[in-house]
Amino acid sequence: SDRRAIVDVFQLGELPANEFFAFAERSFRLFLLGDVDRHAAQKFSSGGIRVRRFRGRWWLAAIRPGGKPDGMWALPKGNIGRGEDPEATAVREVAEETGIEAVSSGKLGDVRYVYTRGGKRIFKIVSFYLLRYRRGRIDDLPAAYRHEVDVAQWLPLEDAPRLLAYKSEREMAEKALTALQEAV
Ligand code: ATP
Numbered sequence: 001s002d003r004r005a006i007v008d009v010f011q012l013g014e015l016p017a018n019e020f021f022a023f024a025e026r027s028f029r030l031f032l033l034g035d036v037d038r039h040a041a042q043k044f045s046s047g048g049i050r051v052r053r054f055r056g057r058w059w060l061a062a063i064r065p066g067g068k069p070d071g072m073w074a075l076p077k078g079n080i081g082r083g084e085d086p087e088a089t090a091v092r093e094v095a096e097e098t099g100i101e102a103v104s105s106g107k108l109g110d111v112r113y114v115y116t117r118g119g120k121r122i123f124k125i126v127s128f129y130l131l132r133y134r135r136g137r138i139d140d141l142p143a144a145y146r147h148e149v150d151v152a153q154w155l156p157l158e159d160a161p162r163l164l165a166y167k168s169e170r171e172m173a174e175k176a177l178t179a180l181q182e183a184v
Pocket of ligand 1: 079111112113114115117122166167168
């Protein structure tokens, strides 16, 4: 299809259509303004709120990313591979970063932020999915992923809105809590 061709030409991987067109619109506006920022790039990632119920409460598989200080908790996530379904990325990345296999219960929402890497501004969009535990032991990671993650650990989901370091990830945890409470 035309959309498939556009996605291929720009090597953007499989993006949700609305995000792709929001990106295209922003790029076009910058082009019209003659304000194309050659030192900027956009990255698309997927991540997961991986939950499990035990001891009478919901738990969340969180990580301390490699090199970050103690108590700095984040959600597992990673780059969407070229041609990869963002939902599949979420399942794959959380398995690689937490050691746990899961099934997706659907999308929770998107998180956007900007950071600088090597003098380049990176605009990142991360789509988060609600994932249910299937099997595996937390922090049982393939050696190749250990440098990205210091430790993976179950945190009580109800404490996640306080424990997660990034405000946007705390909001995703709130959404997961609401979705799970409504499902009961
Ligand atoms: P890259 O994708 O460029 O290889 P990375 O895997 O480290 O880098 P991120 O985890 O997105 O990517 O981290 C890039 C920067 O953004 C870091 O400085 C991190 O602290 C910050 N960051 C990560 N998540 C968020 C967020 N939800 N809100 C704000 N800043 C964030």
